[in-house]
Amino acid sequence: MNIRTSDILVCGKSIKECLADIEAFHGFTAPGLVLGTFMVDWARELVGSDVEADAIVETRHCLPDAIQIFTPCSFGNGWMKVLDWGKFALSLYDKKTLEGYRVWLDLEKARQFPNIYNWYMHLVPKKELPLEVLTGTMIEAKREVLSSCAIRVTQFYESPKKGKIEICSGCGEAYPAVQGSQCLTCQGKGYYEKCQVSGVGS
Amino acid sequence: MNIRTSDILVCGKSIKECLADIEAFHGFTAPGLVLGTFMVDWARELVGSDVEADAIVETRHCLPDAIQIFTPCSFGNGWMKVLDWGKFALSLYDKKTLEGYRVWLDLEKARQFPNIYNWYMHLVPKKELPLEVLTGTMIEAKREVLSSCAIRVTQFYESPKKGKIEICSGCGEAYPAVQGSQCLTCQGKGYYEKCQVSGVGS
Ligand SMILES: [Zn+2]
Numbered sequence: 001m002n003i004r005t006s007d008i009l010v011c012g013k014s015i016k017e018c019l020a021d022i023e024a025f026h027g028f029t030a031p032g033l034v035l036g037t038f039m040v041d042w043a044r045e046l047v048g049s050d051v052e053a054d055a056i057v058e059t060r061h062c063l064p065d066a067i068q069i070f071t072p073c074s075f076g077n078g079w080m081k082v083l084d085w086g087k088f089a090l091s092l093y094d095k096k097t098l099e100g101y102r103v104w105l106d107l108e109k110a111r112q113f114p115n116i117y118n119w120y121m122h123l124v125p126k127k128e129l130p131l132e133v134l135t136g137t138m139i140e141a142k143r144e145v146l147s148s149c150a151i152r153v154t155q156f157y158e159s160p161k162k163g164k165i166e167i168c169s170g171c172g173e174a175y176p177a178v179q180g181s182q183c184l185t186c187q188g189k190g191y192y193e194k195c196q197v198s199g200v201g202s
Numbered sequence: 203m204n205i206r207t208s209d210i211l212v213c214g215k216s217i218k219e220c221l222a223d224i225e226a227f228h229g230f231t232a233p234g235l236v237l238g239t240f241m242v243d244w245a246r247e248l249v250g251s252d253v254e255a256d257a258i259v260e261t262r263h264c265l266p267d268a269i270q271i272f273t274p275c276s277f278g279n280g281w282m283k284v285l286d287w288g289k290f291a292l293s294l295y296d297k298k299t300l301e302g303y304r305v306w307l308d309l310e311k312a313r314q315f316p317n318i319y320n321w322y323m324h325l326v327p328k329k330e331l332p333l334e335v336l337t338g339t340m341i342e343a344k345r346e347v348l349s350s351c352a353i354r355v356t357q358f359y360e361s362p363k364k365g366k367i368e369i370c371s372g373c374g375e376a377y378p379a380v381q382g383s384q385c386l387t388c389q390g391k392g393y394y395e396k397c398q399v400s401g402v403g404s
């Protein structure tokens with residue numbers, strides 16, 4: 001990392017701090033998050049720092065964590081929606097006007113940075129493209145592999161309503177009445193079977 | 203908060219530090235996250251600190267952030283799955299054996315703490331139950347409103363495969379080939395319309 005690169009601020013921090021934040025939250029320095037840091041940085045700048053922005057992320061892989069690390073939006077507070085659409089793109093938008101900006105990995109531009117293009121398109125085995133080399137290219141490229149566009153959000157901006165709660169006659173737990181006369185787990189759709197473990201349980 | 207309460211460690215931290223972490227990540231001290239802190243704490247203890255645990259959360263509201271704040275699991279790294287099932291429950295399980303523990307808000311036990319019961323069942327208007335009073339009751343109750351159970355996870359533990367990537371003939375972006383001959387947005391299912399903004403764009 002040269003002096004110029006280590007001096008710039010991304011999402012209000014040095015690159016080094018961003019990488020440390022990524023590792024602390026995500027567990028490792030995923031390349032998608034390094035790219036995502038520059039995407040969030042650009043989207044934030046376009047939307048304006050004075051705007052309360054919600055987020056939509058178009059993939060469930062990696063990128064949602066860039067939003068969660070570098071903006072106030074999280075999965076649990078509902079300000080970030082995640083679409084499992086497999087596209088490397090995110091949008092930040094004013095939650096009042098629904099106007100904002102979409103930022104995405106622009107493959108045409110990425111051709112200028114073969115490491116990034118080959119990584120994203122799965123054209124090179126992981127062992128032939130060391131992580132440090134790939135993230136180094138991303139830090140070099142910054143916004144040069146990205147494009148942005150002004151948008152107006154037309155769906156997925158609603159807060160999901162919680163609806164009527166009932167107590168399940170099967171398990172005694174609260175569940176959304178809309179699911180039927182029992183909760184999904186008691187309807188046989190659960191994700192677990194109970195185990196017998198001596199000395200544990202309530 | 204009395205001395206005994208402020209002394210105990212939850213998720214390896216003091217209650218005060220937990221509340222600060224919640225506010226920093228989630229934006230405010232949501233009651234669901236205060237309860238969630240004790241749920242994660244208990245599940246972690248049951249699973250064992252030496253186990254690499256993945257998480258499943260049974261509601262999209264609030265609770266996923268307790269997992270993201272107090273464990274290495276996040277939405278973006280895929281170690282946390284979120285089911286939109288509207289149940290206040292979470293599981294931590296060994297990703298190798300699929301064995302673990304489910305912890306949930308036990309309504310029968312919560313009847314001993316009317317503030318918690320009334321809050322969860324929407325039986326009292328928010329203005330009649332100040333946030334500090336509610337979270338105070340939760341910190342008082344700790345695990346006394348929770349139950350736990352040993353489980354073996356039977357589905358939702360897989361890492362979703364990324365599959366074949368193609369370049370969309372409509373927008374030129376990469377997308378999962380499985381979606382068809384164009385990406386979902388170009389098929390008209392997108393969440394935005396493009397705006398004309400002078401001087402912006404790529
Ligand atoms: Zn049930």
Ligand SMILES: [Zn+2]
Nearest residue numbers: 370373385388
């Ligand atoms: Zn397309």
